[in-house]
Amino acid sequence: MNQVYLSLGSNIDNREQYLKSAIRYLRNDNNIFVEKISSVYETSPVSKVKQSDFLNLVLKVSTKYDSMELLDQIHIIEKRLNRKRVLRWGPRTIDMDILYFNVDCLVSDVLQIPHKEIENRLFVMVPLLEICENDFYKKKQLVECVSKLKDTKQKIKKWS
Template sequence: MEHSVYLSLGSNLGDRFENLSQGQQRLAAHPQIVVQKVSAYYQTSPVGGVVQDDFINQAMLIQTSLSGEELLDYIHEIEAELLRKRVIIWGPRTLDIDILFYDELESDHPDLTLPHPEVFNRLFVLIPLQEIMEKDFIHTEAITEAIAKLEATTDQRIERVDKNDRIKP
């Protein structure tokens, strides 16, 4: 069975655009993953209180026959290949890939909480996600409401950027 999965990708170390590109390529190279849509790039301010450079973020919609756990394991392999270090929570990283939604599955498992527990609190996730959402996506209204609330109440910065601009962090 094919599953629809929304992912969030982010990078703020090294060549951020290249890190995202490498992540996309590795996802697409898996025989059980088909990339359906990829959002534009967005430069975003970090959240979580750790002083660090801005991120480049984007969202992806994939189809996969992998289970959520198998997909998460593969994502961790990709992050490790791109030298992601898990030292500081919400700290700098070469590549971070999060599973936002896996079909309509809900899970409280410590390794894979679905939907992602922070999805409705982060403009850097919601804006790219809104760009690629399917028209009949079950969370469309909640995402639209969360974006309006966050734009009115937070100082999270987000700006669409072109990778050819090569904006410095």
């Protein structure tokens, strides 16, 4: 089984419902097993595109899929949840990203593992730290990055 961390975010309409629906689709896939779910965080957008705040969370899953198969499944779920890729870093019903896939490193035209923006995104780092295992190979580095990012203009708070 492959160990994977996924980031989910939504900032259109019923943000919480889109997150729940994405998790439900993942759980309904016989090749994906949701193991841990972080708290939900409300976060400011990081792009210059004017848009609403996001709700974000991170999942730990195990899967029988390889990384490209998992990416295909994520794209299917995003499409089911009306994800439109109109404006780069623009508003979206759901955004799902593979953060880590085992300890693999991969760079292709469609996928980079680890995700290239992890260390620049407080909305990824905080929930990731919340659920990552004590032996997660990057934990110390993640803690250092969160400390640096808290000095930026990115806003994050637990959402209830």
